[in-house]
Amino acid sequence: MRGQVVVVDQLSCSTWKLVAVASIATAVQYSWALQISLLSPYIQSLGVPHTLSSLIWVYSAVTGMIVQPVLGFRSDLCTSRFGRRRPFIVAGVGIASVAYMLIGFAKDIGYQAGDSLDGTAKPRAVSLFILGFWLLDVANNALQGPCRALLADLCRQDHKAMRTGMSWFSFFMAIGNILGYFCGAYANLYTHFPFTRTGACKRNCANIKSCFFVALLLLLILSLIAVVSISEDQMSDEYVKKLSNGQQPQINMSFMRELVSVFRNLKRPVWLLLLVTSLSWMGVFPILIFGTDWEGKEVFRGDVMSTNESIVERYEVGVRSGSLGLMLNSGVLALASLVIEPVGRLMGGVKSLWGVGNLILAGGLLCTVEISKAAEVWWRGQPDNRNWDFPPFSILCGAWAIFSVLGISLAMTYSIPYAMASIYCSINGGGQGLSLAVLNLSIVIPQMIVAVMAGPLDIIFGGGNLPTFVTAAVFAIISGLLAIFVLPDPYEQEQPIFQPPTTKARKVMVF
Numbered sequence: 380m381r382g383q384v385v386v387v388d389q390l391s392c393s394t395w396k397l398v399a400v401a402s403i404a405t406a407v408q409y410s411w412a413l414q415i416s417l418l419s420p421y422i423q424s425l426g427v428p429h430t431l432s433s434l435i436w437v438y439s440a441v442t443g444m445i446v447q448p449v450l451g452f453r454s455d456l457c458t459s460r461f462g463r464r465r466p467f468i469v470a471g472v473g474i475a476s477v478a479y480m481l482i483g484f485a486k487d488i489g490y491q492a493g494d495s496l497d498g499t500a501k502p503r504a505v506s507l508f509i510l511g512f513w514l515l516d517v518a519n520n521a522l523q524g525p526c527r528a529l530l531a532d533l534c535r536q537d538h539k540a541m542r543t544g545m546s547w548f549s550f551f552m553a554i555g556n557i558l559g560y561f562c563g564a565y566a567n568l569y570t571h572f573p574f575t576r577t578g579a580c581k582r583n584c585a586n587i588k589s590c591f592f593v594a595l596l597l598l599l600i601l602s603l604i605a606v607v608s609i610s611e612d613q614m615s616d617e618y619v620k621k622l623s624n625g626q627q628p629q630i631n632m633s634f635m636r637e638l639v640s641v642f643r644n645l646k647r648p649v650w651l652l653l654l655v656t657s658l659s660w661m662g663v664f665p666i667l668i669f670g671t672d673w674e675g676k677e678v679f680r681g682d683v684m685s686t687n688e689s690i691v692e693r694y695e696v697g698v699r700s701g702s703l704g705l706m707l708n709s710g711v712l713a714l715a716s717l718v719i720e721p722v723g724r725l726m727g728g729v730k731s732l733w734g735v736g737n738l739i740l741a742g743g744l745l746c747t748v749e750i751s752k753a754a755e756v757w758w759r760g761q762p763d764n765r766n767w768d769f770p771p772f773s774i775l776c777g778a779w780a781i782f783s784v785l786g787i788s789l790a791m792t793y794s795i796p797y798a799m800a801s802i803y804c805s806i807n808g809g810g811q812g813l814s815l816a817v818l819n820l821s822i823v824i825p826q827m828i829v830a831v832m833a834g835p836l837d838i839i840f841g842g843g844n845l846p847t848f849v850t851a852a853v854f855a856i857i858s859g860l861l862a863i864f865v866l867p868d869p870y871e872q873e874q875p876i877f878q879p880p881t882t883k884a885r886k887v888m889v890f
Contacts, residue, residue: 396533397540399605401547403468403526405555406598407519410475412559412709413590414439414515416671416702418482420694421587422508423683425486426500435512436668436830442516443823447524451817454525462611464525464532471521472602474514479595481511483575483588490579522602524819529609531801542720542729542798549716549794553786556709558597562590563671563702583695642817648867649800653821655733655861656796660825662740662855663792665847666747666785669833671701673844677751678770678778680758700775704782711786712793719794729798730866733791737859740788743781744852748845750777788855796821 423432450467457463489504490496530548534540562568569575569585572592576585645653666673674697675681681694723729754770769775800818829847836846 396609397530397544397547399608400526400529400533401544401551402601403522403598403605404548404551405558406594406601407522407526408552408555409559409597410479410515410591410594411519412556412705413563413587413594414512415667416560416563416698416705417587417590418508418512419668419672420675420683420698421583422505424583425505425508426502427505428684431834433668433830433833435509436664437827438509438513439516440823440827440830442513443520443819443826446517446520447819447823448817450521451524451528451819454528464529465606465609465611467521467525468529468602468606471518471525472598474521475518475598476595478511478515478518479591481507481514483591484580485511486580486584487577494579496579520819526605527797527801529611532611533609534801539720541801542794545794545798545801546716546719548797549719549790550713552793553709553713553716553790556712557706558593559590560702560706560709562586562593564699564706566699568593651861651866652796652799653818655858655866656818656821657825658854658858658861659733659737659740659792659796660822661829662737662744662851662858663789664826664829665833665844665851666744666782667705668829669844669847670705670782671698673747673751673848674698674701674704674778676843677747677845678754678774680754696769700778701782704779707779708782708786708789711783712790715787715790716794719790729791729795730862733795734859734862734864734866736788736791737855737862740785741852741855741859743785743788744848744855746777746781747848750774750781751843751845753777 419432419435422435427435454463454467457466459466485504485507486494486501488507489501492503494501494503527545527548530544531541534544563586566582566586568589569582572585572589575588575592576582580588675683675694676697679693679697679700680690681692681697682690683694685691685694719729719732723732726732726735754774757770757774796818829851832850833844833847836850837843840846
């Protein structure tokens with residue numbers, strides 16, 4: 380019936396429809412994998428030092444802080460005849476297409492605008508890169524938030540279907556990671572797109588450009604399948620007014636009033652969910668953002684800013700090795716995503732499973748210190764005049780093993796908090812878009828903290844990425860213990876876990 384909730388093909392919640400919507404995560408996570416594995420090293424090649432390169436991720440955090448809540452709120456209230464979520468997905472595809480081209484052609488356009496071809500800083504290319512990076516974050520938020528909300532809409536009040544839908548989303552995120560990290564590790568991808576290599580854009584740059592051409596094709600195909608195969612009912616004005624506190628919504632004041640009301644009415648279980656999610660991502664972000672840089676610097680002892688070509692090449696090979704490690708990580712993530720539901724039942728609830736995953740994350744982060752020390756000892760024993768070489772295979776396997784094991788933790792972090800938030804929301808009623816956007820704030824704020832603190836930690840301790848990794852391990856331990864011993868499990872509760880809000884509050888409450 381029009382004006383109740385988003386419905387899809389007469390409220391059917393088939394596996395095919397969940398898969399069709401969740402598959403968009405492949406394209407979103409593919410571009411995210413490229414950001415993680417290639418773009419932090421790439422911006423250093425444009426002349427930005429390592430201590431400042433982490434600040435690029437502040438743009439991503441700020442974007443997520445603003446864009447996802449706004450888009451979540453607007454999609455909840457959207458009255459387009461095409462549905463609530465699909466218009467935002469289509470807009471995200473358009474923005475992502477522009478972002479791909481800006482990032483891929485940053486060096487070419489920068490050179491045409493006056494950047495030099497030598498190793499000096501390239502300010503015009505940096506500006507275009509930052510703009511493309513920011514637009515890509517806007518696009519990913521415009522895609523990921525509405526897609527997760529549409530999954531929850533499809534499942535309606537079926538909590539098992541919600542968990543299954545979010546697990547499928549996590550699975551396709553893993554597939555996107557595998558494809559993205561594979562392309563990042565494949566040194567000759569540009570040979571399949573020969574037009575990408577130019578005078579200003581050499582091999583590594585051409586590889587990045589080729590990766591984003593693949594991203595464009597992947598996004599267009601998957602989003603087209605999802606948008607065409609899923610139909611949404613148009614929301615009535617009456618239902619929209621009900622969600623917006625009985626008034627015709629305005630894009631600014633109504634959103635702020637809604638967001639403030641949400642936080643005022645959050646109960647203890649949801650605050651704990653936000654806290655555990657934040658601490659968990661404080662542990663996850665460093666290895667995702669700086670993992671390839673860690674292999675290039677600490678394991679391969681390279682430096683992209685060096686004037687010695689062999690040291691630069693050593694760093695680039697280390698980055699590709701890190702991409703391979705992240706690809707293995709994603710393979711484990713994909714497999715783990717498929718067994719979260721049954722393993723969670725065996726452990727008495729997925730929140731305990733999530734806690735164990737965070738403790739595994741902490742152990743992996745601490746192991747990076749041992750791998751780095753072993754690599755340092757090996758490189759110190761090499762003659763100064765020796766050309767670059769791979770570190771021993773045992774050290775490489777140790778680094779890849781760390782990346783692989785951390786895929787177990789990521790499988791839970793990518794799915795369990797979203798499933799719990801959707802279930803909390805369905806218990807109390809409200810808009811899935813805004814509820815998941817509020818959860819997203821507990822993700823982007825840690826990302827901002829990690830991006831800001833990484834540079835100062837590097838300067839203070841002079842340890843490259845290791846101080847950040849050790850700090851992240853502490854946060855992961857705390858989040859794991861809180862998840863196991865403090866966080867309530869919504870699946871075990873027959874009654875709503877919140878105190879009934881007032882009539883006015885009920886209209887704006889999303890969790």
